[in-house]
Amino acid sequence: MAYKIGKDTLVTPSCPAVLSTAAVGAQKEGEGPLGKEFDLIEEDSRFGQETWEKAESKMQELACKVALGKANRKMSGMDFIFAGDLLNQCIASAYGARSSGVPFIGLYGACSTFAEALALSAVLVDGGAGKNVLAVASSHFCSAERQYRFPLEYGGQRPPTAQWTATAAGAAIVSAERKPPFIQAVCFGRIQDLGINDQNNMGAAMAPAAASTIKTFFEDTGTGPEKYDLILTGDLGMVGSDLLDQLLQKDGIDIANRHQDCGLLLYDREKQQVEAGASGCGCAASVASCHLLPHMQKNEGPRSALLIATGALLSPTSIQQGETIPGIAHLVCFTAEERRLF
Amino acid sequence: MEYMRAFLVGGILCAIGQIFIDRTKLTPARILVGNVVTGVFLSAIGIYEPLAKFAGAGATVPLTGFGNLLAKGVKEAVAENGLLGIFSGGLTASSSGIAASILFGMAIALLFQPKDK
Numbered sequence: 001m002a003y004k005i006g007k008d009t010l011v012t013p014s015c016p017a018v019l020s021t022a023a024v025g026a027q028k029e030g031e032g033p034l035g036k037e038f039d040l041i042e043e044d045s046r047f048g049q050e051t052w053e054k055a056e057s058k059m060q061e062l063a064c065k066v067a068l069g070k071a072n073r074k075m076s077g078m079d080f081i082f083a084g085d086l087l088n089q090c091i092a093s094a095y096g097a098r099s100s101g102v103p104f105i106g107l108y109g110a111c112s113t114f115a116e117a118l119a120l121s122a123v124l125v126d127g128g129a130g131k132n133v134l135a136v137a138s139s140h141f142c143s144a145e146r147q148y149r150f151p152l153e154y155g156g157q158r159p160p161t162a163q164w165t166a167t168a169a170g171a172a173i174v175s176a177e178r179k180p181p182f183i184q185a186v187c188f189g190r191i192q193d194l195g196i197n198d199q200n201n202m203g204a205a206m207a208p209a210a211a212s213t214i215k216t217f218f219e220d221t222g223t224g225p226e227k228y229d230l231i232l233t234g235d236l237g238m239v240g241s242d243l244l245d246q247l248l249q250k251d252g253i254d255i256a257n258r259h260q261d262c263g264l265l266l267y268d269r270e271k272q273q274v275e276a277g278a279s280g281c282g283c284a285a286s287v288a289s290c291h292l293l294p295h296m297q298k299n300e301g302p303r304s305a306l307l308i309a310t311g312a313l314l315s316p317t318s319i320q321q322g323e324t325i326p327g328i329a330h331l332v333c334f335t336a337e338e339r340r341l342f
Numbered sequence: 343m344e345y346m347r348a349f350l351v352g353g354i355l356c357a358i359g360q361i362f363i364d365r366t367k368l369t370p371a372r373i374l375v376g377n378v379v380t381g382v383f384l385s386a387i388g389i390y391e392p393l394a395k396f397a398g399a400g401a402t403v404p405l406t407g408f409g410n411l412l413a414k415g416v417k418e419a420v421a422e423n424g425l426l427g428i429f430s431g432g433l434t435a436s437s438s439g440i441a442a443s444i445l446f447g448m449a450i451a452l453l454f455q456p457k458d459k
Contacts, residue, residue: 027458028458045457142456153451156371157363198367200367
């Protein structure tokens with residue numbers, strides 16, 4: 001049963017396993033540096049659906065289906081689904097899981113959702129409340145544009161600092177079975193808001209949240225960056241990543257040589273014209289599901305890794321009302337070996 | 343030469359908009375509204391009309407031209423109908439443009455589907 005150490009870190013002593021993962025993306029993701037690692041790339045970003053929202057639900061369904069197939073499981077064998085996305089009322093997840101017939105728990109953590117889902121799944125499995133839990137998150141460039149800015153029909157221009165919402169979904173089965181990678185601990189972040197109100201600079205709004213969660217985790221566990229082969233943040237992008245390294249350096253924590261960011265891994269920023277990098281729930285979800293976790297599973301990636309997915313908890317209404325952007329970051333600690341770290 | 347003048351003036355007006363997108367935090371919607379208001383202002387102080395004569399479509403097609411049209415319409419309507427023209431003039435002068443954009447907008451929306459950029 002998960003127990004708390006220090007301020008916020010929850011240790012999961014049974015080390016829940018990530019049984020399988022799957023990532024689904026569209027053409028742009030397929031053309032990126034990780035294109036070949038995706039389980040499924042659909043050239044048509046509508047995924048054969050009438051609307052972008054339906055397309056996003058379809059991506060979630062596909063990601064779940066592939067993850068279940070890889071683990072040789074059926075949907076009916078799942079005890080819970082944790083799912084989230086960026087749309088109003090979380091409809092991509094609700095409609096995506098509509099036909100699943102499995103207890104459904106909708107989440108909203110903006111782009112931090114996948115880590116949030118993994119962390120909650122790990123705690124449930126560790127406590128014995130479920131044996132197999134699906135964690136899913138998605139985002140779609142076209143539905144997110146309508147949600148946060150303008151519908152694509154409007155044909156608006158993008159400023160150069162804007163990040164590109166990934167059209168992607170990631171799914172993972174967290175299980176009580178024994179197979180690497182293993183979840184050692186999780187750390188739910190506290191909301192940080194340093195007063196940034198520029199919607200086109202979300203990396204800067206989220207970096208303090210990432211710094212806070214990472215620092216808390218290190219203090220709680222009595223470890224430091226040298227203990228982990230990889231520290232993978234969600235979608236801080238270029239600006240946010242630099243800021244995170246600087247913020248941690250002020251506290252004497254140097255992560256620069258082992259820090260990577262999903263937002264900078266997903267696309268080739270120069271060739272694909274994505275300005276400051278990728279963002280969206282689908283960014284951290286797909287990069288973790290097609291890159292980090294499968295590599296750890298095959299024992300060819302890092303032996304230990306921290307996934308810190310970050311979210312900007314704003315809404316178009318709060319921005320129009322001049323509110324600042326609250327940031328959040330949730331952390332999941334993975335190891336390739338079952339041996340307990342804490 | 344006429345084309346050249348239209349190209350240069352229209353191009354400069356659009357370039358100013360692009361600078362606002364690249365260098366400021368203003369949203370595109372605000373920049374567009376700013377263009378209309380600027381057009382009204384330039385028309386009111388008598389600058390826009392000579393510019394429109396010089397550059398033709400280069401000055402009337404960009405959004406500042408729409409502002410100019412609103413201001414011009416109000417001026418004319420006030421001369422004709424008195425103060426009530428403040429309310430009727432702008433829309434009367436721009437009615438063909440507004441109706442056409444709604445109609446064409448709808449037609450395009452029915453005919454085509456948007457794609458990823």
